[in-house]
Amino acid sequence: MRKVVGxxxxxxxxxxxxxxxxSGVIMGFAALAIDVGMLYTSKAELQAxxxxxxxxxxxxxxxxxxxxxxxxxxxxxxxxxxxxxGDAAQLDVNRDVEFGRAAFNxxxxxxxxxxxxxxxxxxxxxxxxxxxxxxxxxxLLFANSMGVSKKDxxxxxxxxxVPRDIAVVIDLSNSMSYDSQLRFWDRADxxxxxxxxxxxxxxxxxxxxxxxxxxxxxxxxxxxxGPTFGAMTTWGDPLVPRSYKPASDPGLWYIPxxxxxxxxxxxxxxxxxxYSAAERSALLSGxxxxxxxxxxxxxxxxxxxxLWHSGKSGGLSPSGGDGDNYVEDKEVxxxxxxxxxxxxxxxxxxxxxxxxxSQKPTxxxxxxxxxxxxxxxxxxxxxxxxxxxxNLWATPAEPLRxxxxxxxxxxxxxxxxxxxxxxxxxxxxxTAHHQxxxxxxxxxxxxxxxxxxxxxxDTNTCIGGGLACAINELKSSRARAASAKVIVLMSDGVPxxxxxGRVLSFGASAAVQYAYEQADRAGRExxxxxxxxxGYSVDRSIMQTIAAKAHGQEFFASGSPEEYTxxxxxxxxxxxxxxxxxxxx
Numbered sequence: 001m002r003k004v005v006g007x008x009x010x011x012x013x014x015x016x017x018x019x020x021x022x023s024g025v026i027m028g029f030a031a032l033a034i035d036v037g038m039l040y041t042s043k044a045e046l047q048a049x050x051x052x053x054x055x056x057x058x059x060x061x062x063x064x065x066x067x068x069x070x071x072x073x074x075x076x077x078x079x080x081x082x083x084x085x086g087d088a089a090q091l092d093v094n095r096d097v098e099f100g101r102a103a104f105n106x107x108x109x110x111x112x113x114x115x116x117x118x119x120x121x122x123x124x125x126x127x128x129x130x131x132x133x134x135x136x137x138x139x140l141l142f143a144n145s146m147g148v149s150k151k152d153x154x155x156x157x158x159x160x161x162v163p164r165d166i167a168v169v170i171d172l173s174n175s176m177s178y179d180s181q182l183r184f185w186d187r188a189d190x191x192x193x194x195x196x197x198x199x200x201x202x203x204x205x206x207x208x209x210x211x212x213x214x215x216x217x218x219x220x221x222x223x224x225x226g227p228t229f230g231a232m233t234t235w236g237d238p239l240v241p242r243s244y245k246p247a248s249d250p251g252l253w254y255i256p257x258x259x260x261x262x263x264x265x266x267x268x269x270x271x272x273x274x275y276s277a278a279e280r281s282a283l284l285s286g287x288x289x290x291x292x293x294x295x296x297x298x299x300x301x302x303x304x305x306x307l308w309h310s311g312k313s314g315g316l317s318p319s320g321g322d323g324d325n326y327v328e329d330k331e332v333x334x335x336x337x338x339x340x341x342x343x344x345x346x347x348x349x350x351x352x353x354x355x356x357x358s359q360k361p362t363x364x365x366x367x368x369x370x371x372x373x374x375x376x377x378x379x380x381x382x383x384x385x386x387x388x389x390x391n392l393w394a395t396p397a398e399p400l401r402x403x404x405x406x407x408x409x410x411x412x413x414x415x416x417x418x419x420x421x422x423x424x425x426x427x428x429x430x431t432a433h434h435q436x437x438x439x440x441x442x443x444x445x446x447x448x449x450x451x452x453x454x455x456x457x458d459t460n461t462c463i464g465g466g467l468a469c470a471i472n473e474l475k476s477s478r479a480r481a482a483s484a485k486v487i488v489l490m491s492d493g494v495p496x497x498x499x500x501g502r503v504l505s506f507g508a509s510a511a512v513q514y515a516y517e518q519a520d521r522a523g524r525e526x527x528x529x530x531x532x533x534x535g536y537s538v539d540r541s542i543m544q545t546i547a548a549k550a551h552g553q554e555f556f557a558s559g560s561p562e563e564y565t566x567x568x569x570x571x572x573x574x575x576x577x578x579x580x581x582x583x584x585x
Contacts, residue, residue: 049081049082050079051583054159056074057072058581059074061161062161084127084135089127089135095126096128097124099124100122101119102160102420122584123158123159125156137151159584162582163422163482164421164422165480168449169428169469170425171427171429171493172428175461177380177398177400178535179399180198180396185241185363191563192216192562194216197221198376201394201395202338203226207394209405210405213561216239229304229305230335231303232305232371235372236252237251247365253369253371255302255368257286257368260284269302270284279308288325296350297328301332353366355367385455392453393450397454404446404449407572414442415443420440421579423439424438424473426473428465429455438479460497461495461497470489470527474525487530488530490532493538494506494507494512495508516545519547529550533555534556534564
């Protein structure tokens with residue numbers, strides 16, 4: 001019996017020892033678990049603080065001013081918003097904030113950080129809890145009993161201004177010269193038509209970059225003149241809103257159908273050219289406009305665009321005509337149309353200004369008024385394509401010229417930032433055209449655009465087609481896998497061409513829907529669209545919807561050409577520096 005009891009006590013003692021030993025082990029593991037958990041928490045908190053600080057710092061690299069100092073301040077501020085075991089994270093900004101460049105590795109399709117003291121677009125931030133850091137090492141709770149009282153920890157993150165692949169999409173419809181046409185000369189916003197500058201630029205030189213619009217007497221072309229034709233040698237009165245009167249403009253001769261022409265300058269011009277009194281009387285009379293052809297011929301002779309071989313005795317050309325008062329086709333000899341234009345005749349111009357065809361003046365008060373103003377306006381309206389008028393691209397037709405200069409501003413900003421952005425150029429009117437592949441030769445985008453004119457190939461507005469070209473280029477093999485994809489869309493109009501290429505009414509649902517479908521497609525592909533609206537006729541709601549569908553933003557330049565020129569510069573300058581920020585480490 002004693003032996004049994006003894007064995008029981010010995011077992012109890014052994015169990016007690018085992019329990020004591022195991023309790024110590026368990027307590028040790030518990031202490032280790034607590035410390036390890038605390039370290040994991042600290043690591044996560046350090047990384048969160050580091051990521052936030054790096055992103056905030058990188059965002060300052062495209063700011064104005066001392067970007068390095070701004071980046072350091074932002075890193076310290078955003079790091080301090082995070083707590084490490086209850087204490088705000090602290091940085092030694094001179095040691096913990098590094099600057100460099102993001103170099104693209106084509107093997108890994110990733111950007112890698114390369115330290116650089118100059119021209120940087122990346123920031124590496126290290127948040128430390130080490131013995132030599134402001135916050136010191138991480139204190140341990142239970143490991144201290146094992147002789148380990150603290151643990152050095154740190155986290156690192158690198159953020160970059162992500163290089164962009166940008167498709168620049170520009171509206172080349174005919175409305176991109178509307179602000180220079182007579183239709184908008186009498187602007188309620190106080191702006192000035194620059195039709196005279198367009199005329200002067202037809203003789204060269206190309207406008208300055210940038211071109212500054214303004215009153216006729218104040219622009220770079222104020223002392224210049226453009227080409228003259230026949231007796232159309234004087235520009236006449238300036239197009240001053242609210243005060244200009246077409247009826248009293250000496251630069252416009254009123255030659256109505258079926259009525260006498262009572263313009264003293266016209267009579268004097270005919271006499272100076274050698275027409276006899278009898279010829280002048282017939283030419284200035286509306287009594288002989290028996291047919292449209294007679295009236296057109298008579299008008300052409302008065303304007304000096306044609307020579308009349310009347311056959312009248314004592315006349316300028318006593319032979320070659322039948323001697324009556326009708327200016328017949330067989331009796332007139334037309335001077336050549338402008339060397340820079342083709343595909344139309346002086347007869348077309350005369351009929352157009354006279355309202356005899358669909359090509360009639362769009363502005364009130366100019367019907368039957370012939371001169372340099374209505375001639376340049378006629379060319380802008382009805383013969384803007386490059387195959388008919390080959391030098392309108394070198395004129396400051398608005399708002400296209402302001403758009404060209406704004407794109408140049410954006411390129412200047414991107415170039416100065418050395419941001420590794422690539423650009424392509426897409427244009428659209430009735431049809432869309434891919435113009436320049438994605439390239440790091442950014443100036444080629446501006447140079448190509450400067451050589452395009454409103455109505456370059458055709459005249460309508462297919463926004464959906466322009467977006468489709470842009471998306472295709474941004475999804476092509478020329479696009480970089482790691483770059484941010486962006487479309488900058490500029491238009492002054494309302495879509496009227498659908499996916500099938502049918503020309504519809506402006507704002508037709510099928511045309512608008514085509515644009516929306518392409519915006520949805522861009523959004524699905526991760527492409528952001530920034531829309532820039534400008535001009536009298538733009539439908540901002542359409543542009544706003546396009547931007548919203550692709551997670552972008554709509555900008556609006558309004559007012560007179562003088563005003564929106566400056567606004568466009570500011571918008572495109574901002575877009576040039578509007579680079580997304582991302583973590584690469």
